[in-house]
Amino acid sequence: MNTTSPPQCPYGHGKNAAAPSLHPPGVWPPGPPSGLTGWTLLRRMSRDLLGSVAEWRQAYGDVVHLRIWPEHQIVVTDPQLVRDLLVGHHLELRRWERGISVFSQLHGHSVLTAEGEAWRAKRSALQPSFSPKAVQAFVPAIAGAAAKTFALWPRGEADWHIESALTSLTMDVILRMMFSSEIDEDARAAEGALNDTAKAANAEMYWPASLPDWMPWKRAKRRGIALLKRLISGHVEKRLALAPDAWPEDLLSRLLVLHRDDPAAWPLKAVHDECMTAFLAGHETTAATLTWWAWCMAANPQAQELARREVETVLQGRLPSAQDLPSLAYLATTLQETLRLYPAAPVLLSRRSTLAMTLGGWQLPAGTMFMVPLQLMQHDARWYPDPSAFRPERFDCGAPDLPRGSFMPFGTGPRVCLGQHLATTEMTVIAAMLLQRFTVSVPEGMAPPRPAFNITLRPECPLRLRLKEYIQGG
Numbered sequence: 001m002n003t004t005s006p007p008q009c010p011y012g013h014g015k016n017a018a019a020p021s022l023h024p025p026g027v028w029p030p031g032p033p034s035g036l037t038g039w040t041l042l043r044r045m046s047r048d049l050l051g052s053v054a055e056w057r058q059a060y061g062d063v064v065h066l067r068i069w070p071e072h073q074i075v076v077t078d079p080q081l082v083r084d085l086l087v088g089h090h091l092e093l094r095r096w097e098r099g100i101s102v103f104s105q106l107h108g109h110s111v112l113t114a115e116g117e118a119w120r121a122k123r124s125a126l127q128p129s130f131s132p133k134a135v136q137a138f139v140p141a142i143a144g145a146a147a148k149t150f151a152l153w154p155r156g157e158a159d160w161h162i163e164s165a166l167t168s169l170t171m172d173v174i175l176r177m178m179f180s181s182e183i184d185e186d187a188r189a190a191e192g193a194l195n196d197t198a199k200a201a202n203a204e205m206y207w208p209a210s211l212p213d214w215m216p217w218k219r220a221k222r223r224g225i226a227l228l229k230r231l232i233s234g235h236v237e238k239r240l241a242l243a244p245d246a247w248p249e250d251l252l253s254r255l256l257v258l259h260r261d262d263p264a265a266w267p268l269k270a271v272h273d274e275c276m277t278a279f280l281a282g283h284e285t286t287a288a289t290l291t292w293w294a295w296c297m298a299a300n301p302q303a304q305e306l307a308r309r310e311v312e313t314v315l316q317g318r319l320p321s322a323q324d325l326p327s328l329a330y331l332a333t334t335l336q337e338t339l340r341l342y343p344a345a346p347v348l349l350s351r352r353s354t355l356a357m358t359l360g361g362w363q364l365p366a367g368t369m370f371m372v373p374l375q376l377m378q379h380d381a382r383w384y385p386d387p388s389a390f391r392p393e394r395f396d397c398g399a400p401d402l403p404r405g406s407f408m409p410f411g412t413g414p415r416v417c418l419g420q421h422l423a424t425t426e427m428t429v430i431a432a433m434l435l436q437r438f439t440v441s442v443p444e445g446m447a448p449p450r451p452a453f454n455i456t457l458r459p460e461c462p463l464r465l466r467l468k469e470y471i472q473g474g
C-alpha cells in the first residue's frame with residue numbers, strides 16, 4: 001500500500017509555513033511513512049501512544065496524517081482547529097466505533113456511548129442532576145464524606161498509599177450522589193475490578209475485534225465486569241424494593257422516575273447503564289486528578305504552603321461550603337495546573353466524519369478519523385513555557401491570555417464532560433480539607449511517578465506519599 005502522505009507537503013504546509021486557503025481534495029496532510037499497511041505505526045501507538053504522537057507532531061506539525069490501513073487518521077493539536085472540529089463540525093462526527101464497542105462492554109448504551117438522537121435524549125435527561133445548582137446542594141455531602149475518610153488517615157508521620165485512599169474517597173462521594181449510600185467492602189473490591197477492566201479495554205482498543213471473554217486469559221476482565229455489574233444491580237434492586245415515596249433524593253431515584261414515567265424510553269437496562277457510566281466516569285477521573293494533585297503538592301512545597309494559607313484564611317478551620325469555593329482561587333489554580341499536566345482523559349475518544357469536511361484548509365473525505373491528544377496540546381511550549389514545570393500562576397486572573405482551546409481537560413463542544421461542575425467542586429472541597437488536616441511530601445529517594453495511560457492517566461505504580469498531620473497554629 002502506498003501512503004498518500006508526502007513527508008513534505010507539496011503545498012508548503014509544513015510546520016513553519018503559512019497554510020494556503022485550500023488544498024486540493026485527495027491531498028492529505030504530512031505524516032510519518034506508513035509502509036505497506038501502516039500497522040507498524042499502530043504497533044508503536046499501542047506501546048506508547050502519547051510518545052509516538054508527540055514525535056510525529058514535532059516532525060510534521062499540528063495536523064498529522066496517519067495512514068493505517070484501512071483508515072486515514074488525522075491527529076489535530078492546533079487549539080483553534082480542535083475547536084473547529086469538536087464544536088463547528090460536531091454534527092458531522094460520530095465516535096470511533098471500535099472504541100465505543102469496547103466501552104459498551106461495561107457501559108452498555110449510556111450517555112457516554114450513545115450517538116445522535118438517543119444521546120441527546122439521555123444527555124438532556126441527565127443534565128439537571130449535574131447542573132451547578134445541583135452540585136452546590138451536594139457540597140455538604142462531599143465534605144461529610146471527606147471528613148469521615150480523613151478521620152481514618154494516620155495521625156503521625158507515615159508513608160501513605162494516597163492513591164488508593166483517594167480512590168476510595170471519590171468512590172464514596174459518587175456512591176452518595178448516585179445511591180445515597182456510603183462505600184462498603186463490595187465497593188472497595190470494585191477498585192481492583194476496575195484496574196483489570198481498564199487494562200483489558202485499553203489493550204482491546206488496538207485490535208479490530210474482541211475475542212470472546214470466555215478465553216482463559218480473560219478471567220480477570222470477566223470477573224471484573226461481573227463484579228461491577230453486580231454492584232450496580234444490587235443498588236437498583238434494593239431501591240426497587242422500597243415504596244417510591246421512600247426513595248431518597250439522588251441520581252438513581254431520578255432515573256427510576258424516568259423509567260416509571262416512560263418505561264419504553266427508559267427500560268431498567270438504561271437505568272443500569274447510566275448508573276454504571278456515572279459510577280465509573282464519576283470517580284476514576286477525579287481520583288486520578290487528586291492523586292496527581294497530591295503529587296504536585298508534595299513535589300512543590302511552596303505551592304502547598306501558599307494553598308494551605310489561603311484555605312486557612314478563607315475557612316478558619318470550618319468545613320468548606322459552596323459559598324467558600326470562589327474564594328479559594330489559588331487552590332483552584334493548583335488543580336487547573338494539575339489537570340494541564342496530567343489530564344485524566346489525555347486523548348479524547350477518536351471521532352469519525354460522516355460527511356466530507358474542510359479543516360485547516362485540508363479537504364477530508366467522509367470516513368476520516370480524528371484524534372485529539374489533549375495531553376500534548378496542554379504541554380505545548382508555545383502557550384506553556386517550560387511545559388513540564390508545575391506553575392499554578394499560569395492560570396492567575398492577571399496571567400497572559402491562553403489561546404482558546406489550548407486547555408480543555410474536560411473536552412469541548414456538545415460532548416464536553418457532563419460531570420465537570422461536580423468534578424471541579426468535589427476536587428476543590430477534598431483538596432481544601434486535605435490541606436487543613438495534613439502536609440504531604442515526597443518520601444526520601446522516591447523518583448517522580450511516570451504517567452501510564454490505561455483509559456485514564458495514572459501513575460505507573462500506585463502512588464505513596466509521606467503524610468503528616470497538620471494542626472493549625474500547632
Ligand code: HEM
Pocket residue numbers: 111112113123277278279281282283285286289343344345348349350408409410411412414415416417418419420422423
Ligand atoms: C477530573 C475529572 C474529570 C475529567 C478530567 C473528565 C474528562 C472528560 C472528558 C475529556 C470528556 C469528553 C470525552 C470526549 O470528548 O471524548 C468527558 C466526558 C464525560 N464525562 Fe467526564 N471527566 C471528569 C469527571 C467526570 C465526572 C465526575 C462525571 C460524573 C458522572 C463525568 C461524566 C462524564 C460523562 C457522562 C461524559 C460523556 C458525556 C457525553 O458524551 O455527552 N466526568 N469527561
